Amino acid sequence: MDQGLVSLAPLAVLLPILGAALAFVLVRRPRAQIAVTVTTITITLMLECLLLAATWDTGAVAVFLGGWEAPWGITMVVDRFSALMLVISSAVVLAVLVYASAQGVTDQDQGGPVSIFHPTFLILVAGVSNAFLAGDLFNLYVGFEMLLTASYVLLTLGGTGPRVRAGVTYVVVSVISSVVFLAAIAMIYGATGTVNMADLAGKLAQLDPDVQMVLHVMLLVGFGIKAAVFPLSFWLPDSYPTAPAPVTAVFAGLLTKVGVYAIVRTETLLFPGDRVNAVLLWIALLTMIVGILGALAQNDIKRVLSFTLVSHIGYMIFGLGMSNVLGLGATIFYVVHHITVQTSLFLVTGLIEQRAGTANVDRLGGLARISPLIAILFFLPAMNLAGIPPFSGFLGKVGLVQAGVGADSMMAWALVVGSVVTSLLTLLVMVRVWTRAFWRRVEDVEHPPAKLVLAMDSHEAALASSTATREARDGRGRTVRGPTVGLVAPTIGLVALGLSFTVLAGPLYAFADRSATDMLARTPYIEAVLGEEAAAQAALDVGQLEDRGIVTPQEEENSGPGTFQPIEGADSEGEDAGTRPGGEVPGDPGGAPPSQDEDTSPGTEGGTP
Amino acid sequence: MSVNIVLLLVMGVMYAGGVYLLLERTLTRVLLGILLMTNATNMLILIMSGAPGEAPLVEDGLDPGAYTDPLPQALTLTAIVISFAITAFMLGMIYRSWKLGRRDEVLVDTEDVKVAEQPSFDAEDDAELLEETSEFLDEDEDPNADYEHATAINPSTGPLPVKPQRDGTVRVRPTVGRRRVQEMEEGERPVGSSGHDDHLPDEDERAGSPRSRPPRSTEHQQDNRQDTRDGDGRAPRGRRRKGDG
Numbered sequence: 001m002d003q004g005l006v007s008l009a010p011l012a013v014l015l016p017i018l019g020a021a022l023a024f025v026l027v028r029r030p031r032a033q034i035a036v037t038v039t040t041i042t043i044t045l046m047l048e049c050l051l052l053a054a055t056w057d058t059g060a061v062a063v064f065l066g067g068w069e070a071p072w073g074i075t076m077v078v079d080r081f082s083a084l085m086l087v088i089s090s091a092v093v094l095a096v097l098v099y100a101s102a103q104g105v106t107d108q109d110q111g112g113p114v115s116i117f118h119p120t121f122l123i124l125v126a127g128v129s130n131a132f133l134a135g136d137l138f139n140l141y142v143g144f145e146m147l148l149t150a151s152y153v154l155l156t157l158g159g160t161g162p163r164v165r166a167g168v169t170y171v172v173v174s175v176i177s178s179v180v181f182l183a184a185i186a187m188i189y190g191a192t193g194t195v196n197m198a199d200l201a202g203k204l205a206q207l208d209p210d211v212q213m214v215l216h217v218m219l220l221v222g223f224g225i226k227a228a229v230f231p232l233s234f235w236l237p238d239s240y241p242t243a244p245a246p247v248t249a250v251f252a253g254l255l256t257k258v259g260v261y262a263i264v265r266t267e268t269l270l271f272p273g274d275r276v277n278a279v280l281l282w283i284a285l286l287t288m289i290v291g292i293l294g295a296l297a298q299n300d301i302k303r304v305l306s307f308t309l310v311s312h313i314g315y316m317i318f319g320l321g322m323s324n325v326l327g328l329g330a331t332i333f334y335v336v337h338h339i340t341v342q343t344s345l346f347l348v349t350g351l352i353e354q355r356a357g358t359a360n361v362d363r364l365g366g367l368a369r370i371s372p373l374i375a376i377l378f379f380l381p382a383m384n385l386a387g388i389p390p391f392s393g394f395l396g397k398v399g400l401v402q403a404g405v406g407a408d409s410m411m412a413w414a415l416v417v418g419s420v421v422t423s424l425l426t427l428l429v430m431v432r433v434w435t436r437a438f439w440r441r442v443e444d445v446e447h448p449p450a451k452l453v454l455a456m457d458s459h460e461a462a463l464a465s466s467t468a469t470r471e472a473r474d475g476r477g478r479t480v481r482g483p484t485v486g487l488v489a490p491t492i493g494l495v496a497l498g499l500s501f502t503v504l505a506g507p508l509y510a511f512a513d514r515s516a517t518d519m520l521a522r523t524p525y526i527e528a529v530l531g532e533e534a535a536a537q538a539a540l541d542v543g544q545l546e547d548r549g550i551v552t553p554q555e556e557e558n559s560g561p562g563t564f565q566p567i568e569g570a571d572s573e574g575e576d577a578g579t580r581p582g583g584e585v586p587g588d589p590g591g592a593p594p595s596q597d598e599d600t601s602p603g604t605e606g607g608t609p
Numbered sequence: 610m611s612v613n614i615v616l617l618l619v620m621g622v623m624y625a626g627g628v629y630l631l632l633e634r635t636l637t638r639v640l641l642g643i644l645l646m647t648n649a650t651n652m653l654i655l656i657m658s659g660a661p662g663e664a665p666l667v668e669d670g671l672d673p674g675a676y677t678d679p680l681p682q683a684l685t686l687t688a689i690v691i692s693f694a695i696t697a698f699m700l701g702m703i704y705r706s707w708k709l710g711r712r713d714e715v716l717v718d719t720e721d722v723k724v725a726e727q728p729s730f731d732a733e734d735d736a737e738l739l740e741e742t743s744e745f746l747d748e749d750e751d752p753n754a755d756y757e758h759a760t761a762i763n764p765s766t767g768p769l770p771v772k773p774q775r776d777g778t779v780r781v782r783p784t785v786g787r788r789r790v791q792e793m794e795e796g797e798r799p800v801g802s803s804g805h806d807d808h809l810p811d812e813d814e815r816a817g818s819p820r821s822r823p824p825r826s827t828e829h830q831q832d833n834r835q836d837t838r839d840g841d842g843r844a845p846r847g848r849r850r851k852g853d854g
Contacts, residue, residue: 138684145691152698161709165716167702168636175643175695176631182650182688189681190657238718297724 005054006061008047009078012086012129015044020122027115034101037118041097041125045090052083056511059518060528062135062198070529071199075135079525080515081332082132085261088336089132091497092253092343093125095490099347100246102486103354117157124150124250131258135529137185137195140262144181144226148174151255154247155239162242170239173225177232181222188215198529201269201522205541216271223266227259229317230287233310237294240309241302245350248302252309253343257335260316264331267320268519280321281411288314288422295429301349301359304433305342308385308426312338315400315422318415322403328516330399333509337392337501341381344494348378351487352437357451361433364452366442370459373488375438380495382434386427392501397423399509611660616652623649634714636703640696647692651685658682 019040026032055061060079064070078086100117127147134140152174156167189195191211192203204212221232228236236256240248267280291311298304316338319331351374353359356367368375384391397419404416442448442456501508518524527535623645630642658681663671665679707713 138687142687142691149691149694149698152695156702156705159705159709161716162719164702164706164709165718168639168706168715171695171699171702172631172639172643175647178691179646179650182647183653185684186650186654186657186681189654189684190659195680195684238721241720299724300720303720 005050006078007063009051009063009076009133010065011047012044012051012133013126015040015047016122016126016129020119020126023122024119027119030104030115033115033118034104037122038094038097038101040122041090041094044125044129045087045094048083048086048090051078052087054078055080055083059524062528070135071194071196074139075196075198075529076133076139077135077198077525077529078133079528080511080518081261081264084332084336084511084515085132085257086129088339089128089254089257090125092339092494093121093128093250095494095497096246096250096253096343096347097121098490099249099350099487100244102484102490103244103246103350114157116153120150120153121250123147124154128254128258132261134197136197137188137200140197140265141178141181141185144258144262145178147255147258148178151251155243155251157244157247166239166242169235173235173239177222177225180218180225184215184218184222187218191215196529197265197269198526198534201272201526202530202534202538202541204270205538212271213275216266216276219266219270220263220276223259223262224283225259226256227263227317228256228310228313229283230290230310230314231283233287233291233313236310237298237303237306240306241300245302245346245353248306249343249346249350252305252346253339256309256313257339260313260320260335263317264320264328264519267323268328269522269525272323272520272522274323277321277323278411280317281415284314284317284321285415285418286314287311287317288418292422292425292429296425299360299362301352301361301433301437302346304361304429305345305349308429309342311422311426312342312385315397315419318419319400319403321415322407322412323520324403324407325513325516325520326406327400327403328520329509329513330396330403332512332515333392333399333505334396336508336512337384337396337498340494340498340501341384341393344381344491344498345378345385347491347494348374348381351377351491354487355451355455356437357449361436363445363447363449364437365440365445365448366438366452366456368438370452370455377488377491377495378438379434381498382430383427384498386430387423388427390502392498392505395502395505395509612656616656620649620652620656623652636699636706636713636715639715640699640703643699644692644696647688647695651688651692654681654685654688 019036022036022040023033026036055078060077062070063076063078065074065076068074097118100121104114104117124147127143127145127150130143130146131140132143134143152167152171155170156163185195188200188204191207192200194200194203204215207215225232225235240251243251267276288311291307291309291314295304295307295311298307312334315334316331319327319329319334322328349359352364352367355371355374356364358364380391384393387393387397400419401416404412404419442452445452522538523535526538627642627645627649630638630645633639633642658678662675662677665676703713706716710716
């Protein structure tokens with residue numbers, strides 16, 4: 001039954017492509033186009049929820065396309081991590097799509113989405129799904145190229161000056177990362193004769209360690225550009241902010257996370273162990289600090305958010321660099337949290353732009369009075385991003401800090417300090433945006449945009465005499481119209497989704513830990529694709545690697561955070577859960593005492609602001 | 610695995626040329642660089658397929674090792690199609706960039722320049738407010754001119770203080786204040802005055818490239834200097850006469 005259900009996994013890629021074709025045919029009928037696109041994504045989301053339910057207990061399942069067995073044919077693998085990523089990405093995409101459709105219907109301006117938007121958007125979704133499902137490196141490359149090519153079009157939508165300028169940077173950088181990745185694939189094929197990831201997991205281990213290192217670093221550089229980790233992140237704040245709000249939102253939520261996903265796969269499946277962990281931890285620290293310092297210098301909310309996006313990628317690399325269940329589980333939780341929160345922040349920025357005419361904090365003010373709803377919608381994810389206690393951002397960071405403290409090495413402590421400092425600076429950045437854009441009076445603003453002043457006037461007119469409200473609205477209804485339901489509803493949905501991770505933290509964390517255990521053990525994945533023999537061989541390889549790690553002094557030097565104890569100690573059921581120091585994830589996902597505490601808090605939190 | 614040395618050399622040269630062209634500022638050259646690099650990568654895949662052999666069509670009684678490996682060819686084909694699509698898109702973008710800015714070059718990010726221009730991150734708090742000690746100040750000696758400028762980060766209130774250097778880099782003048790007021794009064798058009806979001810790049814923004822003409826503002830200033838100082842106007846002519854004689 002489950003096996004039969006999982007064999008529908010390729011539909012997660014095919015459905016969006018079919019939907020894109022249909023939407024392209026309907027290019028002259030915007031409403032039909034929207035209906036087709038939303039329906040497609042909804043069906044895909046439902047399918048992916050079923051996939052997640054199917055893999056919740058069983059773990060990794062492989063689908064062989066066209067019936068070709070594993071090392072030869074194209075394989076798609078659904079394991080816990082990829083199923084979770086699929087569901088969360090589709091949920092976010094659905095919200096953004098509804099938002100974008102509403103914006104296109106209400107605004108009809110030259111900067112808004114045009115008829116090409118919906119088909120391209122679906123291709124992007126197909127690429128993301130393909131990357132998450134890919135069971136071989138080349139299919140991963142194809143998935144990347146699908147989503148990148150679609151993203152080129154979306155980024156330069158409308159072809160205005162700033163967008164073309166940003167697009168040039170983005171395209172060139174993306175192409176370079178793809179070239180590096182493709183060259184790495186070519187070399188890996190030359191060295192091992194296969195591109196199947198499960199097969200590679202066994203065959204790469206037999207190569208010369210130096211060759212392994214070259215291939216490893218090439219893959220990491222290729223994925224690092226896409227994930228925007230520090231030395232390779234320069235392109236992101238340059239290119240993202242110019243695009244329309246929904247496009248930026250979905251880029252910020254998904255595209256970098258696909259890079260992170262690929263890095264996680266590289267680190268766990270292809271090159272297990274702590275070979276480059278020292279470097280990864282440094283990169284994580286620098287990404288966090290440099291990113292957030294960049295955010296401090298910005299005035300435009302979109303650019304601020306782009307820099308916080310870069311900064312918070314560092315958290316994910318931090319957890320990954322620990323290469324133990326605690327760290328990797330926290331990374332998975334953090335990725336899920338961050339996709340939702342970052343996307344909702346960008347959507348709210350779109351609301352601000354629509355209401356006030358600009359997203360520059362120097363020209364904004366008084367929005368809390370004009371539109372309390374937007375103020376709350378911005379405040380909740382902003383605090384969530386900064387990691388204020390009841391929110392999921394806090395829980396993710398606690399998990400990472402626990403992993404760092406547990407590792408108990410110099411570098412891990414440096415990262416613990418760095419992540420706390422970054423969290424504080426994120427709070428500072430967010431509060432600065434909040435106080436300027438929402439809290440201060442409009443009269444204090446130097447050059448308020450006309451739209452903001454008009455909105456303020458009509459708001460005060462409405463307050464002055466409640467009888468005159470309707471007249472004021474009638475008189476100026478077209479210029480100062482508030483956010484429409486189509487824009488607000490998906491934003492509320494995403495913010496609520498971000499908040500729900502607090503309530504669901506117990507089961508979600510347990511699930512993340514189980515998928516982390518799976519990935520670090522590698523055997524479930526390999527067994528699903530190649531069968532038990534290969535899995536046993538892979539387990540043996542890891543043991544040999546550990547021998548080598550102990551023997552080589554250089555490896556020992558690097559081996560601070562990463563130990564293989566949790567891998568061998570725990571099998572794919574949530575046995576490891578007890579190892580989490582704070583007892584944050586109890587063994588049974590149902591009744592979690594800490595999450596029950598938090599059950600009450602978000603309710604009050606949602607009401608008070 | 611045997612490797613064809615000629616193919617290897619060609620691939621190396623293509624990579625080198627591609628990287629060299631990518632470092633140029635002209636978009637067309639960047640595109641050519643990308644083309645070279647993607648094709649070099651395709652060649653790398655082909656090289657990795659090993660020695661050539663029989664066409665990979667199944668024949669009876671032929672040793673499996675005698676066939677050419679068909680998989681790299683399939684990979685190359687996919688990669689070629691992808692790079693073809695990207696090339697087409699890049700060409701479209703270059704053409705659009707040319708139509709918009711009349712420049713086939715990577716443009717300077719105006720937002721970056723604006724951020725670099727900021728005296729500090731919170732201009733309102735940090736700007737000094739001097740007390741007026743005299744009632745009889747000239748217009749250009751207003752002690753609070755600095756304040757006005759420090760707080761005016763909005764692009765429509767002042768020109769971008771970008772100065773192109775001879776070596777092709779862009780220098781952003783660190784100080785803001787009275788000098789900028791004077792430049793404004795001389796009638797220079799402020800950059801970004803055509804709108805906040807979608808303004809076309811002005812002369813000053815495009816000046817950051819090595820091939821650009823000298824910005825109009827410097828010519829303008831030189832003219833001014835020549836107008837104000839009578840003696841200087843003759844000096845170069847005198848030198849020219851010396852050279853002729």
